[in-house]
Amino acid sequence: MPGKQPATTPKRLSASLEDYLETIFHIIAEKQVARAKEIASTLKVSRSSVTEAFRSLSQKGLINYAPYEVITLTPAGQEMAKDVILRHRALKDFFIKVLAVGEKIAEEGACKIEHAAPKEIIERLTQFVSFIEQCPRGGSDLISGFTKYCQTGKTDKKCKECIAHCLEK
Amino acid sequence: MPGKQPATTPKRLSASLEDYLETIFHIIAEKQVARAKEIASTLKVSRSSVTEAFRSLSQKGLINYAPYEVITLTPAGQEMAKDVILRHRALKDFFIKVLAVGEKIAEEGACKIEHAAPKEIIERLTQFVSFIEQCPRGGSDLISGFTKYCQTGKTDKKCKECIAHCLEK
DNA sequence: GAATACTGTTAGCCATTCCTAAAAATATTT
DNA sequence: AAATATTTTTAGGAATGGCTAACAGTATTC
Numbered sequence: 001m002p003g004k005q006p007a008t009t010p011k012r013l014s015a016s017l018e019d020y021l022e023t024i025f026h027i028i029a030e031k032q033v034a035r036a037k038e039i040a041s042t043l044k045v046s047r048s049s050v051t052e053a054f055r056s057l058s059q060k061g062l063i064n065y066a067p068y069e070v071i072t073l074t075p076a077g078q079e080m081a082k083d084v085i086l087r088h089r090a091l092k093d094f095f096i097k098v099l100a101v102g103e104k105i106a107e108e109g110a111c112k113i114e115h116a117a118p119k120e121i122i123e124r125l126t127q128f129v130s131f132i133e134q135c136p137r138g139g140s141d142l143i144s145g146f147t148k149y150c151q152t153g154k155t156d157k158k159c160k161e162c163i164a165h166c167l168e169k
Numbered sequence: 170m171p172g173k174q175p176a177t178t179p180k181r182l183s184a185s186l187e188d189y190l191e192t193i194f195h196i197i198a199e200k201q202v203a204r205a206k207e208i209a210s211t212l213k214v215s216r217s218s219v220t221e222a223f224r225s226l227s228q229k230g231l232i233n234y235a236p237y238e239v240i241t242l243t244p245a246g247q248e249m250a251k252d253v254i255l256r257h258r259a260l261k262d263f264f265i266k267v268l269a270v271g272e273k274i275a276e277e278g279a280c281k282i283e284h285a286a287p288k289e290i291i292e293r294l295t296q297f298v299s300f301i302e303q304c305p306r307g308g309s310d311l312i313s314g315f316t317k318y319c320q321t322g323k324t325d326k327k328c329k330e331c332i333a334h335c336l337e338k
Numbered sequence: 339g340a341a342t343a344c345t346g347t348t349a350g351c352c353a354t355t356c357c358t359a360a361a362a363a364t365a366t367t368t
Numbered sequence: 369a370a371a372t373a374t375t376t377t378t379a380g381g382a383a384t385g386g387c388t389a390a391c392a393g394t395a396t397t398c
Contacts, residue, residue, distance in 0.1 A: 205345070222385085
């Protein structure tokens, strides 16, 4: 082995650069090539801001970039982009599946929080979602109970019935 | 009535200004007076940055400020500070009580996420914590089950025993 | 009350991230 | 292939939020 690659993502980027990376990844996945114009419209920034972001990401070794050429993600860039997307998904999943928040707010919240949430919390959140889905005490009963609680402010009174449901599993 | 006050907090401040406001509120609560020196050391910024933040917060009508004088929060500033602190607490509570995350990470995560989380999500999170504490399916059984799940990757096998616990309540 | 120490402010600087307008490169059309 | 259209880059500027070093006020001590 000539030399080991950076084992893990070293530090975290600014929220802004994470957004660019995430967007680039998604556009490449969908259309093979990520063009400045589309990145700009997705992120609602000007095309010149995209150029500057390219320079910054390239200087950090996350994308391969030369003026007027097609950009690609470096291995480090791929890893980083996937990490951001993983955080995004973990958050959105939790918001929808556990908190029963609407799709729009869930997406919006994930977009913002993904840049701030420590990895330990993302991990726990992911575990919590799968726990709730698997645990007999959890599952859809718990979630529908929570939804009801949100609407009425009270926990469901038919507890025995509900626990009977639990026992069936 | 001469004119109505702004009913609710209008928009959200930058993360930085929210941090200043939060810190000012806490220091005033604790020591009556918030001095630039202490704010600086709490937030790990220079004293001159604090002066600049004072100007900005004052210009936004959130603190009363005149050079060399004691600063105070305006009613709008109080409201805003309380709102930030509420978000902080809601997040930290959730991290500790539900995700069973350590105090340090919970605090750190709350500090960062509080500036990004939409209010709808904070509300749901708060409701979820109290729901889990009240619902017979939830409570300490669920949390300890989750903790076990985090450690072992499996849900607790003693389901009947656990549901029996539920029934006792 | 004068000297000293401490705190707060100003001045000037830097990085980030956005912008618009103009110029350069690339792609498309005829 | 020349003209036109589109895309990308450059140039120059603004706002935010941080910094250090020097200066100005306030407080304390002798």
